[in-house]
Every structure is written in C-alpha cells, then in structure tokens.
Amino acid sequence: IPPQETDPTDFKRRFLKKIRKLGEGNFGMVELCLYDPKGDQTGELVAVKSLKTENECSNLRREISTIRNLYHENIVKYKGICNDEGANIKLIMEYLPSGSLKEYLPRNKSNIDQKRLLHYALQICQGMEYLGSQNYIHRDLAARNILVENESLVKIGDFGLTKSIKDDKEYYKVTEEQDSPVYWYAPECLINRKFYKASDVWSFGVTLYEIMTYCDRENSPPRVFLKMIGRSQGQMTMARLVEALGKGWRMPRPDLCPEMVYTQINSCWSHAPEDRVDFKGLIKEFEILLTSENI
Ligand SMILES: CCCn1cc(-c2nc(Nc3ccc(C(=O)NC)cc3)nc3[nH]ccc23)cn1
Numbered sequence: 053i054p055p056q057e058t059d060p061t062d063f064k065r066r067f068l069k070k071i072r073k074l075g076e077g078n079f080g081m082v083e084l085c086l087y088d089p090k091g092d093q094t095g096e097l098v099a100v101k102s103l104k105t106e107n108e109c110s111n112l113r114r115e116i117s118t119i120r121n122l123y124h125e126n127i128v129k130y131k132g133i134c135n136d137e138g139a140n141i142k143l144i145m146e147y148l149p150s151g152s153l154k155e156y157l158p159r160n161k162s163n164i165d166q167k168r169l170l171h172y173a174l175q176i177c178q179g180m181e182y183l184g185s186q187n188y189i190h191r192d193l194a195a196r197n198i199l200v201e202n203e204s205l206v207k208i209g210d211f212g213l214t215k216s217i218k219d220d221k222e223y224y225k226v227t228e229e230q231d232s233p234v235y236w237y238a239p240e241c242l243i244n245r246k247f248y249k250a251s252d253v254w255s256f257g258v259t260l261y262e263i264m265t266y267c268d269r270e271n272s273p274p275r276v277f278l279k280m281i282g283r284s285q286g287q288m289t290m291a292r293l294v295e296a297l298g299k300g301w302r303m304p305r306p307d308l309c310p311e312m313v314y315t316q317i318n319s320c321w322s323h324a325p326e327d328r329v330d331f332k333g334l335i336k337e338f339e340i341l342l343t344s345e346n347i
Pocket residue numbers: 074075076077078080081082099128145146147148149150151152155196197199209210
C-alpha cells in the first residue's frame with residue numbers, strides 16, 4: 053500500500069504530552085509538550101498555545117491564521133494545529149528552549165555586550181518591518197514576547213493581539229476592554245484606542261528600553277512609570293499616564309544605555325504617530341550603529 057499521506061501540520065491530541073507551562077498571555081497560555089506518536093519518548097518538543105477560557109476561541113483562530121502565513125527568520129515558526137476530539141483548538145509552534153528576553157537577558161547579562169543587545173533590537177525591527185509589510189499590527193510588542201533561539205538569533209514569539217489592517221485602513225480600533233499592557237501603549241492607543249503601525253514603533257521603543265536594562269525588574273516600565281506618577285493610583289493610573297506622556301514626560305535614559313541609543317528610543321516616542329521613526333528607519337540606524345566602532 054502506498055505510504056498514506058499524513059499531514060505534518062495535523063497533531064493528534066492523544067500523542068501530545070504536557071510537560072510544563074512556559075508562559076501566559078492575555079487570554080492564552082503556552083505549554084511545553086512532547087509530541088510522541090510512537091509512544092517511546094522519541095518524539096519532538098513543541099510549544100502549544102491554548103485558551104485559558106473557552107470563549108476566546110475566535111482570538112486563537114485569528115492568531116493561527118495570522119502566524120501560519122508568516123515566514124521570516126525573526127518570527128517564531130508555525131508547526132500546525134491540534135483540533136481533534138472536539139475540544140478547543142491548539143496552536144503548535146517550534147519550542148525555543150532559552151525562553152523570552154525577560155528570562156534570558158538577566159541570566160546571561162555578564163556575557164552579552166551592548167553590541168549584541170543592538171543585534172537583538174535590529175532583528176526585532178526586521179521581524180516587525182516584515183509584519184507591517186503583510187498589513188499586520190502587533191499591538192503587544194514587549195521583551196516578554198521576544199523569544200531567544202540562540203545567543204545570536206531572536207524571534208517575535210506571540211501574536212495574541214495582532215490585527216490585520218487590510219482594506220487600506222490605517223489603524224485598528226480597540227473594541228473590547230482587555231487587560232492591556234498600558235505601559236507599552238502609545239498615547240493614541242490610550243486616549244482614543246486607535247492602533248497604527250506607528251503605535252508598534254512606540255512599543256518597540258519601550259521594548260528597546262527593556263533590552264538596554266537587560267530586562268532588570270527594578271527598571272521595568274511599570275516600575276519606572278509608577279515611581280514617576282506616584283504609587284498605584286488604581287484606575288487613575290491610566291489617566292495619570294496619559295497626562296504625564298502628554299506633558300512630554302518619558303522614561304529617563306537607563307544607566308547602561310549610550311546617548312545615541314537613547315536618542316533612537318526617543319525617536320520612537322514622539323507624541324504624534326506621524327512624527328515617529330518607522331521600522332525601516334530604525335533598521336538603517338541600527339546598521340550604522342553596529343558598523344561604527346563606538347559601541
Ligand atoms: C503567551 C505568552 C507568550 N509566550 C510564548 C512562549 C514560548 N516560550 C518558549 N520557550 C520558553 C519559554 C519560557 C522558558 C523559561 O525558562 N521560563 C522560565 C523557556 C522556554 N517557546 C515558544 N515557542 C513559541 C512560543 C513560545 C511563552 N510565553
């Protein structure tokens with residue numbers, strides 16, 4: 053009999069063995085699983101994203117249709133879906149053992165120099181430039197969502213809030229209130245809940261700030277903002293944040309961050325979206341910084 057055509061992107065639930073939790077997102081969670089069809093532990097390790105609650109199925113289906121059509125060195129690889137036995141669908145992706153920058157940078161600080169940090173920043177911009185070219189807005193760019201393949205390769209690892217802006221709309225209007233990562237949000241997102249590609253540039257600025265602090269918890273954006281706008285004001289936080297940003301307040305240059313890089317971070321934080329640098333411009337700047345000797 054001819055070898056029956058098995059679809060390598062169709063994962064059977066009975067062969068998917070949970071090992072441990074890897075991370076939690078807005079309404080999804082990611083677990084490390086062994087996919088072991090032979091049942092002899094010779095299977096492969098995969099990262100499996102499923103829903104925390106039943107009702108968010110449409111979000112995960114949108115995320116699946118997004119990631120399965122993205123092919124870029126700096127975007128985590130889609131492997132398939134697990135959709136049998138009736139329960140809710142699961143997204144299967146390649147497993148990156150080193151975790152996100154939030155785990156990796158603090159742990160490896162002593163053998164990562166600033167040049168390498170800028171290489172990571174360049175790669176994130178390359179992934180984001182590609183995402184934008186496919187008419188997507190990420191809406192959750194942060195160090196926690198950047199995964200480490202090895203010490204010279206990072207990938208955007210989560211698309212839980214990514215939206216398509218096809219039919220030449222230039223922004224996405226947030227409908228449902230979600231526990232949004234406000235400290236990574238640009239003013240236009242906070243004030244009138246409009247997301248532009250330029251809003252992702254603002255979030256990249258916050259992500260680069262995190263990278264230049266080696267994701268040190270003491271200097272995390274929530275910590276720095278709350279120190280500036282006064283301890284937790286409850287729901288006042290959003291209003292106080294908007295007010296401070298509107299007055300031109302920005303997170304101060306981190307100790308280890310060179311002036312030139314802080315200038316770049318600030319070019320991502322212009323109040324008006326149209327005044328911000330774009331990912332193409334950031335890529336050029338990083339390439340110049342990485343060739344010049346003074347980093
Ligand atoms: C939903 C939130 C976004 N998210 C994506 C992932 C993820 N993690 C990993 N590897 C990973 C993670 C953590 C650690 C660790 O040591 N932790 C203390 C080690 C390895 N590979 C992945 N491939 C695709 C997604 C994905 C985790 N959270």
